[in-house]
């Protein structure tokens with residue numbers, strides 16, 4: 390028996406995707422969508438355009454594409470815009486990022502050449518390894534107003550807009566007085582307080598314009614009381630933070646398995662080498678700290694040392710990121726996991742993941758854009774915990790610990806879609822199959 394579906398507005402017309410940062414991730418995402426539109430690639434890794442959901446009982450054999458279950462923007466509906474602090478168009482930026490080969494980029498060269506970044510709002514205090522040349526000038530308030538004007542201008546050309554932050558990782562900061570409420574944030578904007586990070590200006594601009602905002606980097610941005618308040622007040626979905634790719638993706642796949650089998654973990658040493666611009670930015674200890682904090686919470690919440698003190702209370706977790714230019718975007722992540730089992734006997738697991746970060750991140754950008762837009766049309770506002778699946782450090786309501794287990798996140802994600810569509814939630818109880 391199905392329930393009433395939510396009253397979701399149709400995905401009619403053009404969806405404008407505004408990207409903050411036109412670097413490796415953004416250009417890989419845009420080029421991929423353009424290749425998909427031309428029928429030259431398939432949307433591998435995208436829940437929205439490739440994923441499916443089982444509906445009803447196993448005996449019904451009903452599995453539909455997620456894009457048939459809920460109304461989502463289609464490939465032909467997407468329109469792109471971006472901000473960056475360097476003037477390179479998307480073709481030049483993609484070539485410099487070195488993720489996709491020239492042969493692929495050239496198939497969508499005209500489309501990429503046409504995307505020229507809008508000047509960014511930047512403060513070198515927040516990203517110490519970059520000195521942008523293509524930047525807006527003015528006070529914090531003037532910058533915020535200029536970003537709002539950019540969004541309004543772009544919104545005139547499309548039907549709906551979403552913003553995704555895929556710009557460099559800012560330095561580690563914690564919420565201060567300006568982040569406690571929107572009144573305090575507005576006051577700090579007027580006082581031109583530097584404790585408001587550029588990423589927070591973009592978030593403020595988007596939410597003020599009623600536009601959903603997803604944060605793909607680990608720095609403090611939309612995860613403050615002030616931003617949650619603004620999002621709720623303006624009826625806008627927000628989510629973050631830090632795209633779940635690479636080593637942390639592996640961690641959230643492996644750790645739930647170890648816990649499920651009640652295997653202890655004595656230590657987990659993770660190290661990476663990467664040589665792209667992101668790696669260069671993360672070579673700065675203050676930007677690295679944002680990443681480290683975002684990556685570190687994962688094991689604690691999955692393994693629950695307070696619930697399983699015998700297995701996880703002495704876990705030594707260490708994370709290293711090393712900037713190594715020869716590798717470019719082709720990162721290598723090593724994990725050494727010291728585990729123990731029956732009678733405490735030790736064992737080891739070694740993972741050597743030769744991944745491509747931006748290849749893993751691009752479909753996440755796509756999904757976050759499409760599902761944030763869906764959430765807005767469904768009337769969802771504030772934190773979208775059901776999108777935790779896509780993040781290393783998922784935002785959750787105050788007082789609620791974030792769910793890091795990839796498989797729980799996946800069930801929650803699909804059940805939310807079923808709920809939106811008025812379908813029964815799947816609990817996997819299944820006792821009714823065995824009733825006479």
Ligand SMILES: NC(=O)c1ccc[n+]([C@@H]2O[C@H](COP(=O)([O-])OP(=O)(O)OC[C@H]3O[C@@H](n4cnc5c(N)ncnc54)[C@H](O)[C@@H]3O)[C@@H](O)[C@H]2O)c1
Nearest residue numbers: 410412413414473509555556557558606634666667746750
């Ligand atoms: N690649 C991944 O798999 C992955 C995973 C998780 C998170 N991330 C995060 O996503 C972000 C983008 O990664 P990337 O590999 O594309 O990095 P990148 O360095 O290639 O691109 C970032 C771009 O942002 C621009 N930028 C910096 N500050 C800006 C500002 N204030 N306004 C506008 N533009 C600005 C830079 O000029 C650069 O072009 C990083 O924060 C990274 O940590 C990436």
